[in-house]
Amino acid sequence: KAGVTQTPRYLIKTRGQQVTLSCSPISGHRSVSWYQQTPGQGLQFLFEYFSETQRNKGNFPGRFSGRQFSNSRSEMNVSTLELGDSALYLCASSLEQAGVGTDTQYFGPGTRLTVL
Amino acid sequence: KQEVTQIPAALSVPEGENLVLNCSFTDSAIYNLQWFRQDPGKGLTSLLLIQSSQREQTSGRLNASLDKSSGRSTLYIAASQPGDSATYLCAVILTGGGNKLTFGTGTQLKVEL
Numbered sequence: 023k024a025g026v027t028q029t030p031r032y033l034i035k036t037r038g039q040q041v042t043l044s045c046s047p048i049s050g051h052r053s054v055s056w057y058q059q060t061p062g063q064g065l066q067f068l069f070e071y072f073s074e075t076q077r078n079k080g081n082f083p084g085r086f087s088g089r090q091f092s093n094s095r096s097e098m099n100v101s102t103l104e105l106g107d108s109a110l111y112l113c114a115s116s117l118e119q120a121g122v123g124t125d126t127q128y129f130g131p132g133t134r135l136t137v138l
Numbered sequence: 139k140q141e142v143t144q145i146p147a148a149l150s151v152p153e154g155e156n157l158v159l160n161c162s163f164t165d166s167a168i169y170n171l172q173w174f175r176q177d178p179g180k181g182l183t184s185l186l187l188i189q190s191s192q193r194e195q196t197s198g199r200l201n202a203s204l205d206k207s208s209g210r211s212t213l214y215i216a217a218s219q220p221g222d223s224a225t226y227l228c229a230v231i232l233t234g235g236g237n238k239l240t241f242g243t244g245t246q247l248k249v250e251l
Contacts, residue, residue: 026181053237065227065241078236112181116237124189127172127239129182 023049026115026130034136040101043133047094047115053077054096055127056088059110068111071096072118100135108137140165140232142242150248155218159245161211161228169231172239173202173213175224182227186213190233218249 027046035041047054055078056068067080071090088098094115100107114127141164151157161171170189174182186195186202188211194203201214211228225246229239 055237055239057239064243065229065239067238067240070237072236078238080238110179114182114237114239118237124170126184126187127237128184129174131181134179 026113026128028111028113028130028133030133031131032134032136034138035103036138037103037105039103040099041103041135042097042099043111043113043135045096045098045113045115045130047096047113048117048128051115051117051128052094053116053118054090054094055114055116056096056098057112057114058082059112059132060108065112068098103137105137108135110134140230140240142228142230142240144226144228144242144245146245147243148246148248150250151218152250153218153220155249156214156216157218157247159213159215159226159228159247161213161242163209163211163230163240163242165232166206166209167233168206169233169235171202171204171211171228171230173200173211174227174229176227176244177224185226218247220249220251222249223247 053072055070070078074090085101090096110132112132113130116125116127173185188204199216225244227244229241
């Protein structure tokens with residue numbers, strides 16, 4: 023079974039631009055979460071989607087948004103990029119067979135975003 | 139607000155040594171706790187998941203324990219190998235928190251030949 027895939031793997035953007043990152047969960051997984059990882063703040067939760075609905079949201083500004091499609095694939099968008107948005111963005115999926123929070127979360131390789 | 143702390147922040151051991159990594163959390167209302175490893179520049183690999191009703195989980199040379207009442211978990215690595223060198227992260231899911239993981243600060247492990 024294929025793991026979580028994320029595209030692109032690397033991105034370089036300039037301040038003020040916007041960016042869209044994509045995540046394909048493991049087949050059959052319905053929950054997709056996004057995290058930002060930086061050396062200073064560590065891993066921080068962005069948001070979670072389940073059955074095309076945002077179920078949880080972290081403490082990030084409105085410039086960060088996401089969505090989930092009917093096939094469970096998810097995208098996140100960052101508008102008006104700032105230098106501080108440079109980070110590794112990780113996506114995770116889980117099956118949730120027995121209910122919320124019961125299953126292992128599997129992470130993708132991440133997208134490394136550099137904002138110049 | 140849930141806070142997760144890992145001690146030590148960094149650890150260097152000779153090959154073959156048994157070692158323990160520590161994770162503590164402030165809110166005991168957790169649904170489960172997961173241990174991950176992360177290699178430099180890579181994503182996270184899940185090692186073990188412990189449900190709140192469980193006391194421990196084992197996988198190969200790894201054993202993780204959970205004491206909800208004291209807000210602690212430990213990851214025991216037996217007979218460490220250079221390939222175990224990585225950053226180890228623990229993360230908890232709060233009851234009623236969906237699938238949101240709150241991560242610890244990580245322990246950077248180096249196993250030397």
